[in-house]
Amino acid sequence: VKVVVAVKAVAALDDEVELVDDETTVDPDGLEWDLNEWDAFSLEEALTLRDAAGDGEVVVVTVGDEESHDALLACLAKGADRAVRIWDDALAGADPLAVALVLAAAIERESPDLVLCGVQSSDGVNGTTGVATAAHLGLPHVAVVKDIDYDAGASQATVERELEGGLVEVLRVHLPALLTIQTGINEPRYATLRAIKQAREKPLSEVGLAELGLEVDAVAAAAGSHTRRLRHPDKGEGAEMLGGSPAEVAARIADIVKERMSA
Amino acid sequence: MSGILVVAETRRDELRSVTLELIGAALELKDAAGGPVAVAIVDADPSAFTGALAVAGVDEILTVTTPTPTFEAHVAQQVLEALVEAEQPDVVLLGHTIDSMGFGPAVAARKGLGFASDVTAVSWDAGPVAIRGAYGGKLVAELDFPGRERTLLMLRAGAFEPAEADGAAVGVRAVDVAFDAAPTEHLDYREAATGDVDITKAEFLVSIGRGIEDKDNVAQFEDLADKLGATLSVSRPLVDAGWVSNARQVGQSGKTVQPKVYLALGISGAVQHLAGMQKADTIIAVNTDPEAPIFSVAHYGAVADLFDVAEALEQHFG
Numbered sequence: 001v002k003v004v005v006a007v008k009a010v011a012a013l014d015d016e017v018e019l020v021d022d023e024t025t026v027d028p029d030g031l032e033w034d035l036n037e038w039d040a041f042s043l044e045e046a047l048t049l050r051d052a053a054g055d056g057e058v059v060v061v062t063v064g065d066e067e068s069h070d071a072l073l074a075c076l077a078k079g080a081d082r083a084v085r086i087w088d089d090a091l092a093g094a095d096p097l098a099v100a101l102v103l104a105a106a107i108e109r110e111s112p113d114l115v116l117c118g119v120q121s122s123d124g125v126n127g128t129t130g131v132a133t134a135a136h137l138g139l140p141h142v143a144v145v146k147d148i149d150y151d152a153g154a155s156q157a158t159v160e161r162e163l164e165g166g167l168v169e170v171l172r173v174h175l176p177a178l179l180t181i182q183t184g185i186n187e188p189r190y191a192t193l194r195a196i197k198q199a200r201e202k203p204l205s206e207v208g209l210a211e212l213g214l215e216v217d218a219v220a221a222a223a224g225s226h227t228r229r230l231r232h233p234d235k236g237e238g239a240e241m242l243g244g245s246p247a248e249v250a251a252r253i254a255d256i257v258k259e260r261m262s263a
Numbered sequence: 264m265s266g267i268l269v270v271a272e273t274r275r276d277e278l279r280s281v282t283l284e285l286i287g288a289a290l291e292l293k294d295a296a297g298g299p300v301a302v303a304i305v306d307a308d309p310s311a312f313t314g315a316l317a318v319a320g321v322d323e324i325l326t327v328t329t330p331t332p333t334f335e336a337h338v339a340q341q342v343l344e345a346l347v348e349a350e351q352p353d354v355v356l357l358g359h360t361i362d363s364m365g366f367g368p369a370v371a372a373r374k375g376l377g378f379a380s381d382v383t384a385v386s387w388d389a390g391p392v393a394i395r396g397a398y399g400g401k402l403v404a405e406l407d408f409p410g411r412e413r414t415l416l417m418l419r420a421g422a423f424e425p426a427e428a429d430g431a432a433v434g435v436r437a438v439d440v441a442f443d444a445a446p447t448e449h450l451d452y453r454e455a456a457t458g459d460v461d462i463t464k465a466e467f468l469v470s471i472g473r474g475i476e477d478k479d480n481v482a483q484f485e486d487l488a489d490k491l492g493a494t495l496s497v498s499r500p501l502v503d504a505g506w507v508s509n510a511r512q513v514g515q516s517g518k519t520v521q522p523k524v525y526l527a528l529g530i531s532g533a534v535q536h537l538a539g540m541q542k543a544d545t546i547i548a549v550n551t552d553p554e555a556p557i558f559s560v561a562h563y564g565a566v567a568d569l570f571d572v573a574e575a576l577e578q579h580f581g
């Protein structure tokens with residue numbers, strides 16, 4: 001079985017974040033990079049499917065600059081066979097629809113049986129890239145999957161979709177297909193120290209837009225939105241902060257709880 | 264038609280509540296956007312819902328009868344693509360819900376629409392301007408859609424004031440769509456797990472998240488909840504890790520709760536969690552990260568170590 005896993009290195013803000021470029025971008029010095037939490041689960045699912053099939057390939061694909069390199073190495077260390085990093089400076093700040101167009105072009109070259117994406121990324125929280133990628137590929141898609149039942153070589157899989165309130169829908173999907181994977185579907189493995197060292201020996205290719213047959217203008221035109229401005233959330237709506245030692249904080253909380261519960 | 268097209272959402276013969284929120288948002292935008300507001304109801308039996316969608320200010324209800332008995336993402340995608348072609352709306356509103364996440368982005372990608380998801384507010388400045396979180400909710404982004412004739416916005420459930428169905432006389436028009444065979448087949452629904460506890464009935468919830476760090480620490484907070492006369496609830500990561508049953512999970516994929524007091528310990532406040540608890544009467548949050556989004560919905564907050572606070576808190580009860 002051949003599975004492509006689309007992943008993302010996500011940016012977490014540190015506490016002293018600065019807005020630059022007329023408040024449309026975050027100063028990159030204030031960012032810490034890590035593999036998106038959802039992607040750890042979709043990668044684990046791909047590795048499990050490959051191992052159950054007895055043979056096959058797991059290819060990890062990302063759209064990202066060199067800050068994404070370590071996240072790909074982490075995927076290789078966990079057991080992915082190969083990684084592809086797609087980048088062009090024109091992709092800086094690309095929105096999910098633009099990223100989807102690029103991912104689709106890269107995935108098309110791989111002709112996988114299955115494409116797995118995280119439901120969303122912890123920084124963008126768009127819940128968009130996977131299903132938009134499937135649309136470009138013309139692949140069947142199921143969003144927010146929490147279980148996959150698939151026998152290698154089968155023309156369809158039975159999956160569970162997690163709906164609001166804990167309700168689950170069981171459905172059958174024709175393959176090849178793209179599934180977006182929800183956290184909790186499995187228990188992502190940790191890489192051994194040895195595997196982390198060996199990951200550097202695995203194939204990690206860096207690909208530009210031209211190699212995918214994409215024009216910079218076409219990618220820019222695919223973007224669904226433009227950021228007018230970033231700002232900090234209104235503090236006026238925020239909480240009244242309780243200061244002091246933990247004992248003082250606890251005393252205030254106890255007072256508030258007792259007052260509200262007797263109201 | 265230009266104007267605004269709202270896509271209603273149904274599940275298991277019921278209209279989902281986000282639908283009236285979408286209509287409320289559409290009516291707020293109607294004057295600025297110009298043009299009519301149409302509501303599309305896409306279901307195996309759409310006529311069953313037209314009464315519930317009769318809201319003064321809505322200009323037309325469009326009914327589409329689906330070939331599948333339940334929601335199917337590719338069917339929904341085909342319907343919306345056909346409606347965008349035929350009706351030419353300036354703005355399409357969907358809920359940012361699990362079902363709509365399964366087809367909204369696909370329609371935007373294929374039709375070249377302006378697009379934003381998980382939108383919490385919309386204004387108008389020569390075109391729609393969408394407000395949403397950025398960087399995991401630590402920042403707010405204002406998005407616009409220059410050069411786009413049409414824009415699809417997926418609105419966060421609970422973020423917009425719902426309209427009220429008032430029996431207004433609204434014209435109903437059936438729209439035919441030519442359907443391809445759907446590539447998925449519904450087999451079954453499985454109900455949410457019910458545990459030994461119903462957290463939706465609790466008046467006081469002590470809710471714990473990732474900040475408790477280890478499975479072995481769960482018991483300590485069960486004890487704390489007991490001492491405080493509260494019920495223990497949790498955020499998603501603790502259920503994903505298998506530490507606590509999902510009967511105790513608060514959030515979009517768990518339970519929606521509205522207790523008198525919600526004490527959040529070590530919960531950062533992901534969007535999906537906030538959706539399940541932000542209507543609590545009093546929210547108190549303790550977190551080590553001063554930028555945690557939970558503080559934006561909390562009434563009281565403390566930047567502190569939750570273990571220290573929990574230990575001190577016990578002394579005040581029992």
